[in-house]
Structure formats: structure tokens, C-alpha cells
Amino acid sequence: MKSLKLIMVALFVLSITSCNAQLKNTKTETVKIFGNCGMCKNTIEKAGNKKKEATVEWNKDSKIATIAYDSLKTSKTDVLKRIALVGYDNELFVSPNDTYENLPGCCQYERAKKEVILTETPKMEMVGNHTEHKEEVSTKENHSEHTTSKTMEMPKTTTEIVKIDQLKPVFDTYFEVKNALVQSDGALTSTKATNLLKALESVKMNTLEMDAHMVWMKVMKDLKADANIIAESKDENTQRANFVSLSNNMYSLLKVAKYETPVYYQHCPMANDGKGANWLSKENAVKNPYYGSMMLSCGKTVETINK
Numbered sequence: 299m300k301s302l303k304l305i306m307v308a309l310f311v312l313s314i315t316s317c318n319a320q321l322k323n324t325k326t327e328t329v330k331i332f333g334n335c336g337m338c339k340n341t342i343e344k345a346g347n348k349k350k351e352a353t354v355e356w357n358k359d360s361k362i363a364t365i366a367y368d369s370l371k372t373s374k375t376d377v378l379k380r381i382a383l384v385g386y387d388n389e390l391f392v393s394p395n396d397t398y399e400n401l402p403g404c405c406q407y408e409r410a411k412k413e414v415i416l417t418e419t420p421k422m423e424m425v426g427n428h429t430e431h432k433e434e435v436s437t438k439e440n441h442s443e444h445t446t447s448k449t450m451e452m453p454k455t456t457t458e459i460v461k462i463d464q465l466k467p468v469f470d471t472y473f474e475v476k477n478a479l480v481q482s483d484g485a486l487t488s489t490k491a492t493n494l495l496k497a498l499e500s501v502k503m504n505t506l507e508m509d510a511h512m513v514w515m516k517v518m519k520d521l522k523a524d525a526n527i528i529a530e531s532k533d534e535n536t537q538r539a540n541f542v543s544l545s546n547n548m549y550s551l552l553k554v555a556k557y558e559t560p561v562y563y564q565h566c567p568m569a570n571d572g573k574g575a576n577w578l579s580k581e582n583a584v585k586n587p588y589y590g591s592m593m594l595s596c597g598k599t600v601e602t603i604n605k
Contacts (some may be wrong), residue, residue: 321350325369328362331381331388332407332513338386341405345384346377354381363388404515406504410445442563465510465555467497471486472548475528480542480594484532491528491537498522509554517547538588544568545577556605566597576600 331342339356342363346354352367354377365377375390382391385401387409398406471494478487498521503514524544526536549563562579568586569575577587584597 321353321366321368323368323370324366326366327374328364328366329374329378329389330361331356331363331378331386332361332409333358333386333405334407334508335404335515337402338405338407341384342381342386345380345386348372348377348380352377353436403503408505408508408511433556437456464505464553468501468557469552469555469557469561469578470550471497472544472578475525475541475544476577476579476587477585479534479538480585480590482534482590482592484534484537487534487537488529488532491525495522495525495529498525507555510551513551513554518548521547521551538569541577541587542575545575548578549576552603557603558605560605561603562599563601563603564597565600566593568593568596578603 333339333342333356335358339358342356343354346356346363351372354363354365356363367374367377376401378388378390381388382393383397384524385393385397385405387393387398387407392409398409403529406547410512469492474490475487475494478490484497498518501514501518503511503518508516520543524540525549527540528544531537535562552561559580562582563576564579564584565574566586566588567574569586575588579585582602584599585592585594586596589596
């Protein structure tokens, strides 16, 4: 395995070296480009790459791109402009708002800058001992019957973003499902699971924090599937069987999204046909949703998740 990794690294370095060898007057720089996933990587690199002029290698974890370019044919500014025009904000340019909104949901990263629209020519102005980039942008002012355009300076600092805790209803309704199972009430559990499903459907993933967004993308389909099965059934055994995976995925989401109060991750070794099963609770005292009154206190708290 170790040798395989070394070979892959060597091939990667060789490919970069080969690409750079095709460029003359090569200059290499690293820049920040916002994005989320592998699809973003393909789009960013495809937009930035230009035969015999520039190559781009973007890392989705660090959000850092390595740009190599022929300094007599192009510039970092040109490369980053092309990337912004396909939807990805970077340290020089902010993408047009409509282009960003047309990105797939999983690619809609959290935007940190003011909404501006690119036009063609970036301007540069010397400020102190460093070069400050300014972009020629247009802003639309919608009055009664006219639209005006003006040049504005690229924002120097990020704007404050109002964050909506839209996952709270998801966690709240999950706890209600858990409490209904503690009561061994299949009809009530079905009703609470219907509410949970509605809360899940209401989540706008593109407004989630980055960590929560990434986990949400992994678990949302399974969360909705389990909630739907529990909602459609009034059989407690069926509901509890699906509550196992529902709780596991909810745990993964709550770990990154947090909750307004401490949450207790609890475990029953006898549930799930003796395989053991977990659940989340707002109370440290154990109230077992897999057995209800039959074995209400069976289990223990294995982890406390603080806000």
C-alpha cells in the first residue's frame, strides 16, 4: 500500500512537471479559490487551463490552487477571471451571482464577499508598498423605472453573514420521534416522523456551514429514507429497526452542526438483535427508545456532545 501511494505521488509530480515543461517563461503561484467537491475541481481546472498558456491544480480540502502560466502570454488575473466566470469566487474576482446560483447544489459553497458582477477589465492600483487589485464591476440599482451602472471597489474585507440555524428543527423533531418510541406509541411515532421528514425537506443545504454541508450531502438521502419509512409505518418493530440508522446519521450531522444545549449519545447493547444500537437524547438519564417500558433504563451515555 505504501509503495502504491509513492507511485501515485510520483505520477502526480511527473504530470505537473510535464505540463509545466510545455510552458515557457513559467511563473507559479498559489491562490485561494472557493469550492466544495470533486465536481468543483473539474470545473475550476477546466476553466483555468489553457494550452501552452496556463495549468491549474486545485485542492478541494485546502481550497488552494497552484497556477503555472507563461508570464509573456497570460497572467494570474486572466486565469482567475476565467474561473470566476464559471461560478467560483477567488482572491481577485467574485463570480456573477446568476452564474453561482446555476451551480449544482453540492457546489454552492458559502460566499464570503459582497455580491458584485464582473465586467471585462480589472484595474490595479498601488497602495502603500503592495499592489491592490480593483475590479471593474457593475451594480444594479432597481428604482421605479431605471437601472444605473457604476464602478465600485472590490470589497477588502468579508461581510458579516447572517447564519440561520435551520438544522435545529431537524434535531428537535428527531428528539420527538425518540420520545414517542420511548412511549412505545407507534401512531405518535409515525406523526412525529412525518414532522421530521418535513423538517429535513425544508433544509437549504447551500446555506449550511461548510462542515455541516459536507456531512449533509452524505447523510440526507438516508435520513429522509428512514424518516419516511418510520412515518409510513405504525409498527414499532419496523420503526425501531429504521431508528438505528436514522440515529447514526443524525449523530454524524449533530457532531458538526452542534445544538443549543449538550446532547447525550447513548447506547443499548441488547438492541438491534444483540448487535447494539445508539440514539441521541437531550437528557443524560437513559430512556431507551428500543424497548420502552420493558427495559426503560437499559443502556448508558457513551458521549456528551457540547454546543
